[in-house]
Amino acid sequence: MPDHGGDRRPKYQRIADELRTAMDAGAFAPGDRLPGENDLMAAHGVARMTARQALSVLRAEGLAEARKGVGVFVRSFRPLRRRGVTRLSRERWGNGRSVWSADLGDRTLVVDRVEVSAAAPAGPRVARALGLDSPEAPVCVRRRRFVLDGKPVLLAVSYLPAPFTEGTAITEPDTGPGGTYARLAEHGHRPVRFREEIRCRMPTPAETTGLALEPGTPVILICRTAVTETGVAVEFNEMTLDASTYVLEYDFEA
Amino acid sequence: MPDHGGDRRPKYQRIADELRTAMDAGAFAPGDRLPGENDLMAAHGVARMTARQALSVLRAEGLAEARKGVGVFVRSFRPLRRRGVTRLSRERWGNGRSVWSADLGDRTLVVDRVEVSAAAPAGPRVARALGLDSPEAPVCVRRRRFVLDGKPVLLAVSYLPAPFTEGTAITEPDTGPGGTYARLAEHGHRPVRFREEIRCRMPTPAETTGLALEPGTPVILICRTAVTETGVAVEFNEMTLDASTYVLEYDFEA
DNA sequence: GAGTGGTCTAGACCACGAA
């Protein structure tokens, strides 16, 4: 008979709370091992599935990660800072201190995979974002995966209207010094205005494998549209970020 | 006997995949009822816990929500757009209009709860963000909850150095026309530069209750620092957003 | 009252990693 000991809350919630409180109090540091299923069964006198459910709560919250055959451990959060504005315009204004201090600015992202298609149909969504007349309009598609210290952290798919990329290095895996935007500028299509839209949700199975995500890790979606001085959209970039890795930063003026 | 039918993947994953694929194909529209635990047990010849685990996968992905005693249903996503740059431009808050008005479509976003403390110790984190000398330095703390059509979607905690707020309406629940920034401007502390830092993670239990979140819904954290022309930080604002409600938007130039 | 999802038990076999 399930005796809740004067507490109406489910057992697995109380066990999870107890562990979470201990973690907050510093009893378990990031990387430390947590009590396993067997420990919780013995300590709380519950069945296997109940102990398991308690741990699954912590994993779903992104607080713990299980390693098969080893144990359950406290996850750590070491953010990678992405500066939305200054990264596209070399200019800084140093006021306003960062809240999440662990700034790994010196680490460099390595492109893991590149996949380029010189011309493919835009499709309705991309055509609308780029302001193209037809969903059949050809676009250059560049897919890339970025890896930080061996762990994939960012998937990016960039769409550019084919007329702007034909005969340029943009259709090559290596776009050359300055990257895509430098090539666009050389051909008179320099992007000057940007819009980034940000969403956040739980990952699809494809994203989970592509980013090697732990359970309980959301993804951040950034959709960037780049526009020239004359108001022509030259790039639509869809990025999928491991939310346990990234902190986004935007500086702007009133 | 666990017969995986020539497939190495777990049964619950294959069941979840089947439902997810059907949802993508449009067999289940947002709001539609999905096959329940009993349906899946019968259809796939599995035990209760296995069918349950399959559904829990979809809930953890934010795709489905369970209603006790009723069934499991496809979740819908109706985003609320938050414009990070233009919403803080001077014209917006200079003319007495609420900065939030621009965010709304046909829906209404109202402040649900306000809690103001005229002077409290900043604490190390806030002191650092505001560039205060001491963690004991007094700050005005304003806590607010915003509700959209009856559902809480945003928790905001704003910290302002007490010297800038003493004797102003900022220490009142109602800050008056133009809000906090208008009051700051009137006393010679007009914020002109802003930095917003964005993170995303799974919610804490407090956030889950405070925002009435469904399981499988991440939260977006925005930390905004507002700085005057002379480089003095006058506000540090921590916001917690229901990620299933919000889309953030940032416009900027190269 | 019937059906639903929420919680829980007491077993079982497996794959994995470390000693």
Added chain:
DNA sequence: TCGTGGTCTAGACCACTCG
């Protein structure tokens, strides 16, 4: 080899919603 977490079964009682 041994302990770990991953999966799965076959039951059970409960609270909730709806007709």
